[in-house]
Every structure is written in structure tokens, then in C-alpha cells.
Amino acid sequence: MDIDDILREVDPSSSGLPSETRDLQSLTRVWVAERSTPELLSWPTDGLVERVNGRIASQIERVEALTGDMDPRSNFALIVIQTELERYKFLVRSYLRARLAKVDRHALHYLSTPDLRARLSPTELAYATRHQALLHNHYLASFLGSFGPTLQNLNDTAGNITMIDTPDLENAVFIRLLRDGRVMGKGVDADGDVEGRTGDIIILRWADAKPLVDTETAELV
Secondary structure (H helix, E strand, O other): OOHHHHHHHHOHHHOOOHHHHHHHHHHHHHHHHHHHOOOOOOOOOOOHHHHHHHHHHHHHHHHHHHOOOOOHHHHHHHHHHHHHHHHHHHHHHHHHHHHHHHHHHOHHHHHOOHHHHOOOOHHHHHHHHHHHHHHHHHHHHHOHHHOOHHHOOOOOOHHHOOOOOOOOOOOEEEEEEOOOEEEEEOOOOOOEEEEEOOOOEEEEEHHHHHHHHHOOOEEEO
16 A cells, blocks of 8 residues: 555545645745745735645644544554645745745835735735834834934935835846747846757846746746
8 A cells, every 4th residue: 555545545535636736836836936036926816825725724634633543554644644734834834934035125115016016915915014114113213203204205216216125136046948949138248148948947137037937938946
């Protein structure tokens, strides 16, 4: 009896789960992408994280129900389920922490325009709004309160100089091409391009890689 047989015996509905497999693969891809890019990527709008969280809650209930079973075979199945559960929980926690770290660094940037706000989940938007309000109130109490009203804004753009700290889009990222095509990159001294093949891994600036990722010509690795 292999692991699939054990899991199928504990939970007959676990045989052949293409949707769960796809969700795990999608979660892994968005996790890798979020950790690789200097700026916040769009929150999955297809309910991916919500579905994964629902499955985690369901698996936790199943583990609790099986904890009192003293049958050695069921105990081994429990260990397998717990191991898989911890993998899901790690991916979700790491993904959310990567996103919140970017929100903490550039909260005002992501709240500055509707397009950037749309990248946040409702919970992240509420967090970023509260985070920025607390930060502004702290600055006002610490030193901004002693300045004139025109000098108290944290989003001032007078003189074509913005006070909003933004992500560095010049950071390098690795991408894997998903189909053949020419890859263009801007350099300090000169621009360049290369004829890429499916499966090629290329390093270039995020500003140049973003259009390829957005059009699904490449994925982040």
C-alpha cells in the first residue's frame, strides 16, 4: 500500500484531485513571483488564497478527528496529512509575509492611485490605510506638528520631486520563457536583445521583465 492508497482510505474523496493540484501549483507560482519582484504584484482575483485557506481549515479538522485513532496505519496516514498540511501553511504564510513587507515599506505608494490600490486585497487595503494613518500621526506628534501646514504632507510632489518612496524597478529578476520570442533589455551603456527559446532562463531588470510576465510570455523563478 502506497501513500496515495493510505490517503484514499482515510479520505475517499482525495482520489484524483486536479483542482487541488492546480491550486497548489498556482500558489507556488505566485509565492515565487512575489518573493522575486521588488514591487507588489496583484492579489489573485480567482479566489486562490481563499480556497487554499478553506482546505487548510478542513484538513485541520480532519487531523483533529484522527488524532485519537490508535491504529498504526491511520497514525501513519495522519503524519502524511500533517506534513502536506504544513507545506500548504508555509506557502500561505510566506506569501502573505512577502506582500505585507512590501506594503510596510511603500504603503503610501500603493495607496496613491486606484491602479496600485487594486493590487491589494480588501484586508491588505485596510491594513495599509491604517498603517499609513498611524505612521502619519506618529510623525505629526514627533516633529511634523512643529512645521507649517504646507510642510506636513508625506505625499508632497512640489518642484517635480515626490516624497513618496517607490519600489526600485531596476532590481534584477530571473524569468523562464514560456514561449519563443525576442527579449529586450535596457542597459546603462546600451540596450540589448536576445532571441529566447521556450524554457530559457534569463536575468534582466524587473522593468523589462514585467511586460513579459504580464503577457504570460515568461514566469518568474
